[in-house]
Amino acid sequence: MNEYTLPIIFGITIGTLTRIYMLRTDYRQYPTYLHGKIIHTALGFIAAGLGSVAIPSILNEEFTAITFLTLAASQFREVRNMERNTLTELDSYEMVPRGKTYIEGIAIAFESRNYLVIFTSLVSVLGYLLFNIWVGLIFAVIALIISRVLMSGGKIGDIVDVEYIKPRFDGAGLYVDNIYIMNIGLPQRQEEVLKYGMGFILKPKNFNARSTIANLGQRQAILHDVSTALGVYRDSGTPALVPLAKRDLNDGRVGVFVLPQEKNIAKALKIIGAVPTLENAIRMPTERNASEERSQT
Amino acid sequence: MVLEKYILAVITTNPSKVPSGATVFSCENKEEMESIAANLEAILDGIAHALNEELYVIVKH
Numbered sequence: 172m173n174e175y176t177l178p179i180i181f182g183i184t185i186g187t188l189t190r191i192y193m194l195r196t197d198y199r200q201y202p203t204y205l206h207g208k209i210i211h212t213a214l215g216f217i218a219a220g221l222g223s224v225a226i227p228s229i230l231n232e233e234f235t236a237i238t239f240l241t242l243a244a245s246q247f248r249e250v251r252n253m254e255r256n257t258l259t260e261l262d263s264y265e266m267v268p269r270g271k272t273y274i275e276g277i278a279i280a281f282e283s284r285n286y287l288v289i290f291t292s293l294v295s296v297l298g299y300l301l302f303n304i305w306v307g308l309i310f311a312v313i314a315l316i317i318s319r320v321l322m323s324g325g326k327i328g329d330i331v332d333v334e335y336i337k338p339r340f341d342g343a344g345l346y347v348d349n350i351y352i353m354n355i356g357l358p359q360r361q362e363e364v365l366k367y368g369m370g371f372i373l374k375p376k377n378f379n380a381r382s383t384i385a386n387l388g389q390r391q392a393i394l395h396d397v398s399t400a401l402g403v404y405r406d407s408g409t410p411a412l413v414p415l416a417k418r419d420l421n422d423g424r425v426g427v428f429v430l431p432q433e434k435n436i437a438k439a440l441k442i443i444g445a446v447p448t449l450e451n452a453i454r455m456p457t458e459r460n461a462s463e464e465r466s467q468t
Numbered sequence: 469m470v471l472e473k474y475i476l477a478v479i480t481t482n483p484s485k486v487p488s489g490a491t492v493f494s495c496e497n498k499e500e501m502e503s504i505a506a507n508l509e510a511i512l513d514g515i516a517h518a519l520n521e522e523l524y525v526i527v528k529h
Contacts, residue, residue: 343518356518357506408513410529 175227178299178307179220185311186219186292187212192315193284193322211281214250218243218285222292226300243289251282266405267398267414272388276449280322287318325453327393328444330380331373331425335436338370338428348372350419350426360411367404369434371427371443381423382454389452390416393427396446401439402432472528476512479505479524486523498522 194211221243228236255278262268269277291314299307327333336348340361345352347370355361373393375381383389394414405412414429431439478486479501483494493508495501498521505516505524514526 353515354517356516356524357502357509359502359506360509360516408510410513411509411515 175230175300177304178296179223179227181299181304181307182223182292182296183216183219185295185307186222186288187216189291189311189315189318190215190218190284190288193287193318214247214285215288218247218288219292222289223296225293226296230300240289243285247282247285250285251278254278254281265395266403266407267395268391269395270388270391272386272449272451273392273395275388275451276392276447279450284318284322287321290314291318324450325448326444327373327384327389327446327448330377330448331375331384333440333443334372334374335440336370336372336426338365338368340365345428347417347426347428348424350417350424352415352417352426352428355411357411363404363412364430367430367432367434369429369431369436369439371429371439373425373427373443375423378457379453379455382456383448383452384425385418385423386449386452386454389449390425390427392449392452393443393446394429397427397429397431397439397442400442401429401435404430404432474528475525476514476528477508477526479508479516479526481522 191212194208194215221240225237225240228234228239255274258269258274258277259271262270262274291311294314295307295311297307298310338345338347338352340346340355343354343356343361345355345361345364345368350372355364373384375384394416398414403414405414412430414427416425416427418425427443429439475490477491477493479493479495480486481495481497481501483492486492493504495504501522501524505526508514508526509516512526512528514528517525517527519525
């Protein structure tokens, strides 16, 4: 036992608890129960350890110990690879796949959450050493709040207006509003599609949103989330019953066609609104003009 | 081999209209055409698309 033992234990505890707090199993059914959670709690513990020893080593004037943190960076990049590989492997067996963009987003989140754990542990140990355990706790809470803000991204509902439209057939062509979805030839398939199908129009609120929802990964994420939450009327070997999202080239609206098991319009609207905007899909074409104008003046 | 966007079969009631080079099922009437298209759709894991009233294609997507 030395003067740093308690602060380090404190930091590790706070960090691990932060990781557990951020590790929520939600409608995405990810991480899966127990084993997936154990892996991430263990990695969170390692991250917390790394964050906790940083301040004591600076105070001991052992600056080389800080290089240890670079080890953390490569360690957690590995976490991202691991998540990406697992999810990509599993994706081919999903009824409605997540899509590469969504997977990348989830993998990034797993990596960055470990860095947030390092940050939380570091800050709380700093508070403990400079003042006392109570200040350490306050620092930990503040860091937790910052982490929470950082880890919650935007939602589709913020950038588009969602509207329910009943899908219709024009000949063999399936339409949602005026957006062509696909050609379904067999009359009995058409009946199924009209019976179970739901159509939604996503109307972008501005020019940036238009590019963001045009992204194929973002559209796949919407289809995946709706299908996970409401079930899907589909089996392998029925490609005609696949949910699709197509774009109106004139004004950038996106027509979403899904075949849920549970036809609940209000719930579906809520789910589409709550789909995360994937950070890899976000585009800001208007920023280009703004920055050019700034550089000219 | 993985096929993408490929016409697997053509089902028609008017054989004079179909191109060569595809597997053609010529049928007597619309009912027969629809039932064959439905079966082929299930067998081939493709989608039956209607090009017009007398011509269906099964496409692998």
